[in-house]
Amino acid sequence: NAGVTQTPKFQVLKTGQSMTLQCAQDMNHNSMYWYRQDPGMGLRLIYYSASEGTTDKGEVPNGYNVSRLNKREFSLRLESAAPSQTSVYFCASSEVRAGGSPLHFGNGTRLTVT
C-alpha cells in the first residue's frame, strides 16, 4: 500500500548539474503532478500530466522537463540546476472523474543547489 513513491529523498547538486526526480504511484490514477514547495509560498504547480501520453505546463515550468513514462511513472528533470531551484519537490496523483478527486502526495524530495 505504497501510494505515491518519490526518489531520492534528498539531493545536493552543484549549479549546472542535471538530475531526474522519479515518481511512481500504485493507485491506478490517471493524472500526475509535480509541485514545488518554498517557504511562505505554499505549493506551486510545475508540470502535470492529465493522462498517460500528455503533459502540460503549470505555473512555474521554466528550467524543468517532464516525462510520463507510463501510467504509473512521472519523472521531473532539471537539465542545468540553478540555486533558485533549491526547494522541496512533491509528486502527486489523482483520479479524474465527475465530482472531483483530491491529490495524493508523496513524501517529497528535498533538493539543494549550491
Add this chain to the structure above:
Amino acid sequence: AQSVTQPDIHITVSEGASLELRCNYSYGATPYLFWYVQSPGQGLQLLLKYFSGDTLVQGIKGFEAEFKRSQSSFNLRKPSVHWSDAAEYFCAVGNAGGTSYGKLTFGQGTILTVHP
C-alpha cells in the same frame, strides 16, 4: 486567475482550546476547496474537501470547514486542539469544471503551534 489567501502565517493555541484557520479564495466559477495538513518532513495529507452540497463539511481528526460563497471563505475549525495537531495547514482551490482536478492553487500555509 484563481488565488488563495491564508491571512495567518503562524497561530499558537493551547491544548484543548478551539481553533479556526482562515482561508479566502478568488475564483471565477464554482470552486473545489480543500484543506491539507503537512507534518514536518512529510507529504500533504487531505483533511477534508468541498465539492458541492452541504456547506459544512466534516473531515478526519475532528476537523470541519464551512464554505461561505458570499464571503469567498472556507475556514477550518476544530473544537478542541490536541498536541498532535501541530503542523502546517494548507488551503487549496481547484477547478470544478475542468478535467485536471489536481491543478490546485495553494495558499501560503498556516503553521500551527500547540502549547501544553
